[in-house]
Amino acid sequence: MLPDKLKEECGVFGVFGHPEAARLVYLGLYALQHRGQEAAGICSSDGQTLYVERGTGYVADVFGEPRLDRLRGEAAIGHVRYSTAGDSSLNNAQPILISGGQGRLALCHNGNLTGVTELRSSLAAAGAVFHSTSDSELILHLISRSKETELERAVVDALQGVSGAYSLLIQKADCMIAVRDPLGFRPLCLGRLNHKSQAWVVASETCALDLINAEYIRDIEPGEMILLDRHGLRSIQFAPGDAPAFCSFEHIYFSRPDSRVFGRSVMLSRQALGRVLAKEAPADADVVVPIPDSGVPAGAGYAAASGLPIEFGLIRNHYVGRTFIEPKQSIRNFGVKVKLNPVRELLQNRRVVLVDDSIVRGTTSRKIVQMVRAAGAREVHMRISSPPIISPCYYGIDTPTRAELIAANHSVDEVRRYIDADSLAYLSHEGLMCALEDNNRKYCTSCFSGKYPSKIN
Ligand code: SF4
Secondary structure (H helix, E strand, O other), X not given: OOOOOOEEOEEEEEEEOOOOHHHHHHHHHHHOHHHOOOEEEEEEEOOOOEEEXXXXXXXXXXXXXXXXXXXXXXXXXXXXXXXXXXXXXXXXOOOEEEEEOOEEEEEEEEOOEEOHHHHHHHHHHOOOOOOOOOXXXXXXXXXXXXXXXXXXXXXXXXXXXXXXXXXEEEEEOOEEEEEEXXXXXXXXXXXXXXXXXXXXXXXXXXXHHHHOOEEEEXXXXXXEEEEEEOOEEEEEEOOOOOOOOEEHHHHHHHOOOOXXXXXXXXXXXXXHHXXXXXHHOOOXXXXXXXXXXXXXXXXXXXXXXXXXOXXXXXXXXXXXXXXXXXXXXXXXXXXXXXXXXXXXXXXXXOEEEXXXXXXXXXXXXXXXXXXXXXXXXXXXXXXXXXXXXXXXXXXXXXXXXXXXXXXXXXXXXXXXXHHOOOEEEEOOHHHHHHHOOOOOOOEEOHHHHOOOOOOOO
């Protein structure tokens, strides 16, 4: 991931009814690694006991044969985490496991609860002992403290006490529950294995279903809870979900382009964003150069609509670890150069349109523009396939403070000067709606507007 991008918080994946449930979850988490790289964990159940294994780092670093062997049973849930609320220590890695009124329960959460300060204080005052600083644990405490005896009723009861974004997987010894918040901020889909087990699969994105050859059945709806147990699948609409706020940034940047999210192909959405951008903000230029990887589909759309050729004038090194040792004598723009390198022959003496999905602080965009100029480009025109980010996200995406968001405090021309481009244009808000074919206003655009669809404090 390039520095200076918004970061997705988490991905979840669950399998119910397969003899190799934990191994399938491990594979599913592999496919969801882009949604979080700081920690990974799996909890399995053999019908009697829950087994949990968690660690910090990539899925491949956390899980080897011995750990997977310990995860017995035919049901498992898993999680990849990038921390936003709470810190990135192992204590905050998921699945979170607690014992309470419902027995032992494990939970995986994608999203972020809002207005939790008061809730945390009132739970602590009532004697709750927290094992982590993550807001996800609050849900488990609420479930455990519910007066309802049946798990599904206790979950519904608990969810009445929280707001914000949550796509959840909950594992009990004999059943699994999947839940999506009533606004449906984060994606969650249901699939089924064609294998004779006919196991059920729940995933943040469809690319994870593809990896294990599971068939996509449908999205879990906003406000819907799905219960999987030995009787099969049951769906409960626990809250109205008819006014959703799907995260538009899933289509702009977060989700993998080979996924279908909120009923749409992410790849086709990104190409459409680029096409609309080209119509709104044409450039007098020779060539379109997308900033890899996330700018590539929008760049292709921009090129197709503008009639300009597309060239891959920036090459990404995919094999960069999370940290690298910098040289003692500074190299100009070192941090970006480790990940991107220009192809001089494609850029020299040309008027270049750089296409990217977003600008957060502007620091990386500035380095890329300087790099492209240093490689011989005559002019550099930056085009961004989303509107300016002017406000933080409270729904599970790591955003800097408003003070650090360059577009929150500067005009488009001031940003252009800062990033050193000859011209700069963002996609308009209407352009975003048009590209996502959002006639019914079902997408969240709060980070572009500063208007939030739910209470945030
Ligand atoms: S505020 Fe932005 S990033 Fe957060 S859910 Fe809404 S669209 Fe997505």
